[in-house]
Amino acid sequence: MILLVRGGGSMEDLWAFNDEQLARTLAHSPVPIVCGVGHETDFTIADFVADLRAPTPTAAAELVAQPREVWLGAIDGAARRLQDAVFRRLDQQSQRLDLTASRLGRPSALVGRQRLRLASSAQRLQLSSHHFLKQRQQGLQGLQTTLPVAMQRGLSRREDRLQRASLRLGLLDPTLVLQRGYAWLTSQDGETITSVRQTRAGQLVRATFADGELDLTVTNIT
Secondary structure (H helix, E strand, O other): OEEEEEOOOOHHHHHHHHOHHHHHHHHOOOOOEEEEEOOOOOOOHHHHHOOEEOOOHHHHHHHHOOOHHHHHHHHHHHHHHHHHHHHHHHHHHHHHHHHHHHHHOOOOHHHHHHHHHHHHHHHHHHHHHHHHHHHHHHHHHHHHHHHHHHHHHHHHHHHHHHHHHHHHHHHOOHHHHHOOOOOEEEEOOOOEOOOHHHOOOOOEEEEEEOOEEEEEEOOOOO
16 A cells, blocks of 8 residues: 655645656556545645545545554454364364264273373463464554554655755746746747847747736847
8 A cells, every 4th residue: 555645735836746647657556545635625636546535644544544443353353263263173173082982982091192182282272372362462552553653754754855846846937037037038939039040120029027928029130
């Protein structure tokens, strides 16, 4: 199970989850993916591609983490099935011994030894099953303690990475360049003009500034 999560933010902060390559990667993932990006009202392409959408990162974690009672119930069920299997096996062996004793006509030393061996085996099986279940319960309790911490640490690392990526994308925003006094020139066909050789006298060009656009006419080329 993979959790794809990110805390709330602006649309620009969550835009990385609208990436086409990310959507294709999620769609072809062999591992089930739970997406919990932003708040409940936020929707991204990743939400629709993932196997399951959660309204928040916390809700995503709760969806994949079974409550303690569920695991303890499963352990109790396994214990009952193991105990029933042991008792059935003991009952079968006891019946075989009774049959052997009846064929001998009277109790013998061999039957007595077999009964002792059977009782000893039953005791060892019971102790082993109790020890096994106790170890599994201890392991489950340890997992319940460490899993939330590990998940929170992983979520924090991913939020930090997304914030750094968002900052780098913001630095590449062309509007920041325009705000420093530069303009973006394009022809009437929308082609970007980067050299005077792309213009001619009388040509109409459009200049895009940080706060609007102007239509200009080329009058002199130097």
